[in-house]
Amino acid sequence: MRRFRTVALLALSAMTLPLMAQSEAGMMMELGAEKKLSKKVSVGLDAELRTRNNLKTIDRWSIGLGAEYKPIKNVKLAAGYLLLNDNFRESISYKTDGSYNNWRPSYWGIRHRLYASVTGSYKLTKNLQVSLRERWQYTYRPEKTVERWDFDNAWWEDKVRDSKGKNVLRSRLEVEYDKKHALLTPYASVELFNSWAIEKIRYTAGANINLSKQHTLNVYYRFQDMRNVDIDDFEPDMHYIGVGYKFKF
Amino acid sequence: MKKILYLMAMACMMACQNDDTDFSAYTSGAISTIRVISITYNGNSVTVTGDNKGYVSATGADVTVNAADNDSLLLVLSGTTNDGSLLVFRDRKYGIRLNGVSITNNDGPAINNQCGKALYLELADGTVNTLVDGAAYDETKSYQQKGALFSEGEIVFNGAGALSVTGNCKNAIASDDYIVINATPSITANSSTGHGFKVNDGIWINGGTLDINVTADAARGIKCDSVVVITGGDITIKTTGDCVYEEAEADYSSAACIKCDYPFTMTGGTLKMTSSGDGGKGLNCADVITIKGGTFSAITTGGNDDSKPKAVKGDKGIILSGGSFYAKVDKSWACDNGTDSEIASERVTVVGTPSEASYEKKEVKVVF
Numbered sequence: 001m002r003r004f005r006t007v008a009l010l011a012l013s014a015m016t017l018p019l020m021a022q023s024e025a026g027m028m029m030e031l032g033a034e035k036k037l038s039k040k041v042s043v044g045l046d047a048e049l050r051t052r053n054n055l056k057t058i059d060r061w062s063i064g065l066g067a068e069y070k071p072i073k074n075v076k077l078a079a080g081y082l083l084l085n086d087n088f089r090e091s092i093s094y095k096t097d098g099s100y101n102n103w104r105p106s107y108w109g110i111r112h113r114l115y116a117s118v119t120g121s122y123k124l125t126k127n128l129q130v131s132l133r134e135r136w137q138y139t140y141r142p143e144k145t146v147e148r149w150d151f152d153n154a155w156w157e158d159k160v161r162d163s164k165g166k167n168v169l170r171s172r173l174e175v176e177y178d179k180k181h182a183l184l185t186p187y188a189s190v191e192l193f194n195s196w197a198i199e200k201i202r203y204t205a206g207a208n209i210n211l212s213k214q215h216t217l218n219v220y221y222r223f224q225d226m227r228n229v230d231i232d233d234f235e236p237d238m239h240y241i242g243v244g245y246k247f248k249f
Numbered sequence: 250m251k252k253i254l255y256l257m258a259m260a261c262m263m264a265c266q267n268d269d270t271d272f273s274a275y276t277s278g279a280i281s282t283i284r285v286i287s288i289t290y291n292g293n294s295v296t297v298t299g300d301n302k303g304y305v306s307a308t309g310a311d312v313t314v315n316a317a318d319n320d321s322l323l324l325v326l327s328g329t330t331n332d333g334s335l336l337v338f339r340d341r342k343y344g345i346r347l348n349g350v351s352i353t354n355n356d357g358p359a360i361n362n363q364c365g366k367a368l369y370l371e372l373a374d375g376t377v378n379t380l381v382d383g384a385a386y387d388e389t390k391s392y393q394q395k396g397a398l399f400s401e402g403e404i405v406f407n408g409a410g411a412l413s414v415t416g417n418c419k420n421a422i423a424s425d426d427y428i429v430i431n432a433t434p435s436i437t438a439n440s441s442t443g444h445g446f447k448v449n450d451g452i453w454i455n456g457g458t459l460d461i462n463v464t465a466d467a468a469r470g471i472k473c474d475s476v477v478v479i480t481g482g483d484i485t486i487k488t489t490g491d492c493v494y495e496e497a498e499a500d501y502s503s504a505a506c507i508k509c510d511y512p513f514t515m516t517g518g519t520l521k522m523t524s525s526g527d528g529g530k531g532l533n534c535a536d537v538i539t540i541k542g543g544t545f546s547a548i549t550t551g552g553n554d555d556s557k558p559k560a561v562k563g564d565k566g567i568i569l570s571g572g573s574f575y576a577k578v579d580k581s582w583a584c585d586n587g588t589d590s591e592i593a594s595e596r597v598t599v600v601g602t603p604s605e606a607s608y609e610k611k612e613v614k615v616v617f
Binding site: 155 | 269
């Protein structure tokens with residue numbers, strides 16, 4: 001009961017975070033299942049739901065399939081596929097005199113993502129471990145025709161959003177306090193998203209709650225610092241409360 | 250575990266709002282940012298309202314609009330004139346709503362749009378509109394005049410009204426850009442001197458009813474220097490002209506219901522073409538013809554004295570993969586895909602398994 005209260009309080013506190021300028025609060029909820037095929041190989045199925053707009057709007061849901069391979073003790077290779085269904089934010093364009101030009105409302109659209117990563121870890125002390133994960137991801141957005149309001153002509157018109165592919169290199173440095181048989185495994189990480197320029201930085205602090213050998217809960221706070229955002233785009237910094245659950249077969 | 254799932258379900262229920270800006274006042278029409286100028290033709294004069302920028306000038310019923318400002322503009326036309334016109338100079342896209350107007354211009358186009366950007370031409374629901382040009386234009390003008398309805402920029406047809414355009418000097422409808430037909434307009438294009446539609450950069454027909462009749466020798470129902478794409482609509486094209494010997498080409502130029510220089514693609518709608526002049530063709534495409542859906546019919550009844558009256562000619566192939574295809578001629582071959590094969594079935598490429606197929610020299614039918 002106490003754990004539940006803690007999670008609930010963290011979620012509620014997220015609603016007060018958007019008081020900071022140009023930032024919003026959201027939640028990340030994750031469900032995962034993992035099956036070890038051998039000592040070195042495992043496969044997993046993950047689902048995620050995100051919210052934005054101070055928890056009031058669903059931002060994305062996704063499902064993914066991945067596999068991990070540990071060739072040697074401190075190295076982990078991973079690869080997988082994600083199907084993303086995003087609620088793309090609205091887009092408003094303005095004319096040079098400041099008046100409205102076009103408005104494209106928010107809409108739902110599918111994206112496909114492939115990723116591959118390599119993680120190297122090193123134990124600083126008996127319980128303290130540092131790891132570096134380099135993850136390449138390619139995300140493809142298929143072409144989609146959406147409606148756009150033309151203020152000049154006062155009518156809706158079709159707008160074709162062209163298909164688009166994007167490569168991103170994600171670099172995550174994480175420190176974890178992993179004491180054997182302990183209930184909590186606290187961790188903190190910083191992750192850079194690089195696509196020719198740093199697009200965002202994620203700072204995360206949280207803990208894995210090891211309920212049993214099979215059940216793991218993950219609770220975290222994450223601040224997502226948006227960088228190099230186009231002046232016409234509204235992509236605020238995000239304060240996330242994350243809750244995850246993983247079942248290990 | 251149940252509590253976690255409960256928390257997640259609660260979060261999902263909370264996240265049911267949209268975070269878009271509320272523009273409902275604009276989209277509902279409560280706030281309008283558009284400048285609406287109404288021009289009503291009254292015989293030899295016009296009445297203009299809403300022109301507080303002084304865009305409009307008129308000599309009798311010949312109206313000139315010089316709208317140079319960077320604003321939004323809609324011209325609403327109504328009334329009748331037997332000696333009038335509309336000439337528009339502008340740099341930005343704009344709209345014209347034909348709201349029950351009849352314009353006949355004896356010495357030029359009924360509507361001449363000199364704007365190189367998009368012209369949104371709306372046929373107001375339930376209205377009947379008529380544009381007619383004269384038999385001879387005043388060619389001393391410094392701007393181009395290529396038809397009874399002429400536009401330098403693209404024309405996007407919208408609405409559910411009716412429009413009849415008659416070209417007595419050149420073409421009925423002409424654009425130096427491209428043409429799109431959306432919604433459900435009913436358009437009739439007649440020309441005794443030129444093409445029904447003359448368009449440079451492509452035509453997309455997505456809906457509506459299109460009835461084209463051209464009678465001049467070597468005239469085309471649709472003459473397009475680029476692609477023709479049909480996704481919907483009910484289209485009927487008829488030509489009666491014979492072929493003409495072109496000195497410059499040292500060859501005969503024949504009439505055709507549709508003549509295009511780039512691919513022709515049909516995915517929906519109904520297209521019915523008949524050509525009766527000597528050498529007159531149905532569809533004459535210098536590229537590949539692809540029919541994936543819709544009902545396609547091309548029938549020629551002309552002779553082959555000077556040119557071959559093929560029903561469907563696609564120089565780079567005729568590919569059928571859906572819909573219904575019918576081609577018939579009285580003379581020559583029904584289909585010509587550039588292969589010169591003596592076997593009729595080799596003159597089309599059929600993808601998939603049609604429910605009905607017959608291949609004769611003068612009649613080809615493929616139904617999926």
